Amino acid sequence: MSLRMALLGVLSAYGSASGYDLTKGFERSVAHAWQAGHSQIYPELAKMTADGLVTVEAEGARGRKIYSITPEGRAELRAWLIGHDPTGPARSEIALQAFLLPLLDPGEALAVLERLKTYAERKLAELEALWAAKHASPVPEGTSGVRFGDLALDLGIRHTRTTLQWVNDAMAQLERRA
């Protein structure tokens, strides 16, 4: 269901887009909130068309199909946003490795943490670059006067910063014991 809502949402923000656009859009903007490859997106768009949530507005060059959201699609999205109780992320390999870390001796554990740190630093840089790029050029605003995706991006940046701080503290703690 969530993939559906993500697609409806991005389509709603873009006005109209092709499956290809949506795939790229996912890579760029929604990636930190929801991931999906084209092999998941194309079939889902077909199903959503069958369900009347989106329509093929036009067919462009190179077989390009331009989708747009229907009133039913808009209604479904609204209902989900307002009525659905969301859950936080259920699976994180980082958290899992953190969980299992005490199985290793301090030297090895430190090496694993070092890698987690690299990961977090790279990710933070990516997200901050995205933020900077977004705020350099004007972007459509939503009904609430907030730029589209800004809240989620902010959340992603904060989470990544928290991870980074955690990894630093964990390393310091381990070094104290070694």
Place this chain on the structure above:
Amino acid sequence: MSLRMALLGVLSAYGSASGYDLTKGFERSVAHAWQAGHSQIYPELAKMTADGLVTVEAEGARGRKIYSITPEGRAELRAWLIGHDPTGPARSEIALQAFLLPLLDPGEALAVLERLKTYAERKLAELEALWAAKHASPVPEGTSGVRFGDLALDLGIRHTRTTLQWVNDAMAQLERRA
């Protein structure tokens, strides 16, 4: 693969356990890092037995099967921890709703944020209770001198606090505009 590693890890920490124990253990301790229900755990244990990573050490009352990790299992787990590049969480309904929030008008958006806040508060209370419970009674330490799962739990608590702070700031921002 990650489910496998989570099971090997918990088994390694517990010494030995049944599928039922592992299911409960997942609910209690690893839930914030990796989730799995019994319908996933039982078949996976069977496969792991076939692959020689765990063995049925004994069969207890009520058809209870007690598993323990084999040297091969231990090796596999170590190799994964040391060699596998982990990824952060890929999907979060919370982040997705945050992303889509600008589709709603300020009043509705505020209501959604209110719900996210409740979610984060409840989760934080849960995790902190878990922490308190763990630190009230002695728990086996790992090789690195750190209590099992403490690092991951700490990470979970920090992430939840970050989410809570974010939601408060987002609400304040929206209220300023309304």
Place this chain on the structure above:
DNA sequence: GATTGACATGTCAGAACTTACATGTCACCT
């Protein structure tokens, strides 16, 4: 003696997801 509820293990259908395969268009460069 019957019922309730935690203990305990499984299967199955369907949904969601990943990875690889497959095909073709169009613009630009050499």
Place this chain on the structure above:
DNA sequence: AGGTGACATGTAAGTTCTGACATGTCAATC
């Protein structure tokens, strides 16, 4: 004219995950 690479859409096989169904044991309560 040929090659490269971004554009563009799909399919298929296999894995993972969810939610529901199914079955039986044992201890304690009523």
